[in-house]
Amino acid sequence: MNFKVTILGSSSASPTTNRFQTAHVVNIHERLFLIDCGEGSQIQMMRNNISLARINHIFITHLHGDHIFGLYGLLSTLNLDNRKHEIHIYGFSMLEHILNDFLKYFGSEFRYEIIFHAINVRQHKLIYEDKNITVETIPLKHRVPCCGYLFREKYPELNIRKEMIKRYRLSLAEIARIKEGCDLMYGDGSIIPNKELAYMPYTPRSYAFCSDTEYSKKVINIVKDVDLLYHEATFAHELLKMAKQTGHSTTVQAAEIAKQANVKKLIIGHFSSRYKNLNPLLDEARSVFPETYLAQENDVFDIELEKFK
């Protein structure tokens, strides 16, 4: 049961010769979710053997070109690929107008529907749910309305301890209730607690995506204890002032958020094109939060299943 993140682009505003602009694909139980869609995202998906047809939900953080200019090409290619089923796009309300203008010029032959979901980027709120996951917004602090997204695996169905079926001669109805978390209760008032009868097969996993944002303490509570946090780190810490001015974060600030939120692993990205060598940025972040990694093109971050504690 996959929970993995593929990095399509790691550059900030300007791309470079080897860095595309922001886009991540999250694969949770073989459902694919695209977060942001910088120019060239469709090519990057092809290069990573990610089927464009399997993207049904696109989450856009904000309306700067380096996060959305890949939408035009992607949406056009989906139509050329004969897509018939709808696609859902989530983002700040103005994106609906941008999409409508795009469709006006380029969508006359589209055979599939784009369903737009306007997001209140100022609220931390559940915005998507299916049988396996939930997605919540993470209000961010940027020059334009902007939010991140938090993907959480739902609690899985409990597994019955097989030896208990025999020991307590469990009926199918009892097994179903125990799987839902109920204790086993007898007419004489005696109780076998659920924990003795069943167990959680694994710990639900989580991924938080925070780009673009200046250092914001409010983020910490929302991303508390996640398995994997992506936090932008556009600049080295010596450019703290510029980070603040442009609504971005430094390596150290991203690492501070990770540390204070007690996340398991941090990936940093959205690197300014001024940095040819990213290792000094990594070292800087690791000095605060050792479990930091660079988000680089075509990297895959796999959140492995862990036993429930």
Added chain:
Amino acid sequence: MNFKVTILGSSSASPTTNRFQTAHVVNIHERLFLIDCGEGSQIQMMRNNISLARINHIFITHLHGDHIFGLYGLLSTLNLDNRKHEIHIYGFSMLEHILNDFLKYFGSEFRYEIIFHAINVRQHKLIYEDKNITVETIPLKHRVPCCGYLFREKYPELNIRKEMIKRYRLSLAEIARIKEGCDLMYGDGSIIPNKELAYMPYTPRSYAFCSDTEYSKKVINIVKDVDLLYHEATFAHELLKMAKQTGHSTTVQAAEIAKQANVKKLIIGHFSSRYKNLNPLLDEARSVFPETYLAQENDVFDIELEKFK
């Protein structure tokens, strides 16, 4: 004195893992001209060490996404790069509305001006001229209004044969007139013909860009004798019917145009994503016109100077 063409993208509607969409950069005497601007053009320019800042003129053939979706990112990056001087964009009139919508959402901080030139794509007409070159439209036959562009070097200034300066004791005024093509005339009515006094340093060069189009005989006369012809060849010749239906050409048709127009060299491109190996397409075109080459990403076609005959 350069006259060279760099291929940024060779794919048709859908990009592939290694083929970007249409865009060529023409360098004539170190002035750079961009023709079409598929998604990822700015990255491809960076990869080819082509300075974005040096592009002042962009020629758009038609308003299908695979020829213009790179404009958004390119125009945005120019602003981030602190561009102050205007850029000229040539294309079908509707492009002005597309650009205005783009500027409405993304151009509020632009510090440079976009000057749009509406093109009548149905007429073969001079649309641009500077001291070194002219650009003419080439009406094409596609599903939407579409034209190609023909770049011609102007006739260079004549070179004086040095030995003639001494022999005829030429004054500066006489030299200037001879360079303009005049004969040397004496009071006694005797004439020294210009050809004896001066020579054309090289033959003016030319490049014609024809994409997207079905086979169109009208193109032949316009691109007659050019040094380098780019003609789309979206399909192998077995898909002739599909080519016709979609407003495109086959390999053989592109080669037929080249042959009948007596061009020196043909490059084919805009390949359908169905073709992984392009060599069969090349072989097919070469069976009709041997001097055919594939337009592939990052290829440079240099039109070398030749003595004037």
